[in-house]
Amino acid sequence: MVKMVRWSGSLVRCLLLLVAIAFIYTQVRLFTAQSQYADKIAAAVEGENYCTSQMRLLIDQVSMQKETVVGLEEKVKRQAEECEQLRTLVQNLQRKGVKSLFQQVQVPVAAVVIMACNRADYLDRTIKSILKYHGNVASRFPVFVSQDGSNSDVRTKALSYDQLTYMQHLDFEPVHTERPGELIAYYKIARHYKWALDQLFYKHNFNRVIILEDDMEISPDFFDYFEAGADLLDKDKSIMAISSWNDNGQKQFVHDPYTLYRSDFFPGLGWMLSKSTWDELSPKWPKAYWDDWLRLQENHRGRQFIRPEVCRTYNFGEHGSSLGQFFDQYLKPIRLNDLPIDWKSMNLTYLIKDEFVKHFSGLVKSANPLYGTDLVLKINNIDGDVRIQYRDQQHFEEIAGQFGIFEEWKDGIPRTAYKGVVVFRYKTKRRIYLVGPDSLEQLGIQND
Structure with a gap:
């Protein structure tokens, strides 16, 4: 009976040992398989990254080639237009005769x-x-x-x-x-x-x-x-x-x-x-x-x-x-x-510089001064040329607007002005002189 018990215990231990060995073997195999699978996944990821980088490189190369093609097409277009220009000029010269341009x-x-x-x-x-x-x-x-x-x-x-x-x-x-x-x-x-x-x-x-x-x-x-x-x-x-x-x-x-x-x-x-x-x-x-x-x-x-x-x-x-x-x-x-x-x-x-100053100042000086408001109405009661003095650009624009002439200035000068004076005819051969604040001084005319 005692021997039987001892033999059963030995058998159990043997079985447990075999199970343990089997379990360890299984774990080793499983670990080995997982390691191999992980290596394959890593290799696959690396391969995918490589393919992606190659694809991007290819796309970049295609884009560069496309830009080159577009540039070449534009260059061809320009050359075609330049050739057309040259053909046109040649035809022009042939039709007219080159000699006619120089003789x-x-x-x-x-x-x-x-x-x-x-x-x-x-x-x-x-x-x-x-x-x-x-x-x-x-x-x-x-x-x-x-x-x-x-x-x-x-x-x-x-x-x-x-x-x-x-x-x-x-x-x-x-x-x-x-x-x-x-x-x-x-x-x-x-x-x-x-x-x-x-x-x-x-x-x-x-x-x-x-x-x-x-x-x-x-x-x-x-x-x-x-x-x-x-x-x-x-x-x-x-x-x-x-x-x-x-x-x-x-x-x-x-x-x-x-x-x-x-x-x-x-x-x-x-x-x-x-x-x-x-x-x-x-x-x-x-x-x-x-x-x-x-x-x-x-x-x-x-x-x-x-x-x-x-x-x-x-x-x-x-x-x-x-x-x-x-x-x-x-x-x-x-x-x-x-x-x-x-x-x-x-x-x-x-019209020579010094002569014109004297000529123009004489015309302005002989014009009748006109002051105040309602200038257009007042002019109708005056015989001969008229001069009207303006204070600044805004005042000039107000007067010009009454007559309908250009109001615009550029770099401090009204359109058509000579030494700040704008001259135009009004309804008849009468001249109207719009005179700037320092125009009379520039023309050598004593302000009256």
Whole structure:
């Protein structure tokens, strides 16, 4: 019995030992399996990360290749347009004959450039107006059309005229405006002007250039007027440019087509400058708003501009970059001179700097002073010219508003002003002089 018990205990211990060994073996196998599974998971994660990085690298390479392709496509597009430009110029030269561009008996007075972009109908009207009076002076005033961009209608229209030379400005540089909300067009216009004037002064070597826009008609005496103006530019270096425009040139404010003035305000809209002036302006030409830039004292430096009483250009551009600003009120009513005046026979020495001060001060001094309010009503009771003194810009704007002339100032100068004096006709040939607070002193007139 005792032996049986002992044998049973030994058997139990053996069984427990076997179970323990089996359990340990199972745990070892399980641990080994888990380790192998963990290694496989780690390897799988590593493989996935590698695939992801390779995918990203591939995507980056594809993006770079795409950008390269886009860049190449843009380059091809530019080259195609440049090739088209060259083909056009070659055709232009072939049709006109290269010799005709250089076989000029006379040294030109000035090149005439029409600044165009995308208004073929306007350009056609402008060209026809110029050619109407151009025949007898073609050798003295060679005509160019400078197009900004690649509008095919404008290019075709310009090339359809044998009497002019076509230039094309292709500008692919992006435009960055300096202030939010600005129109890009004003920046592109400034770039075009600089390019065109550089071409005419430095490549074609003209001494003077007359700048027109593609929405202008000219007067019968346009070319004679600028030929006389060229002589003034040469004689008097205090004259910065000759203009064909009067901002207050509306029909109700002008009378005498023979009258010219000096002005401290740059008029624009059909003007001529010399190469020496462009040598100064070209290196610092502005990014935008070139006309207002020329009206700054730091740029005109006290030099003045010759302007007519009656305009020699008419601006019909109701639709354009300025979005028709002021068109109905100020541009549409402009009077364009219709008389063929012989400017060569006229004595214009009164426009020379020192002579004009004396000439103009005499006119202002002889005008009847007028004071108080209701100025328009009071003028009707006065015979002859009238002068009205304004205190400051606000006072000037009040008076100008009563008569309907331009109220705008730029850099402290009213439009058309000479030494602060704005002159215009009113209803008859009577002159009205709006006189600044120190204008009489500048003119050497004792205030009475």
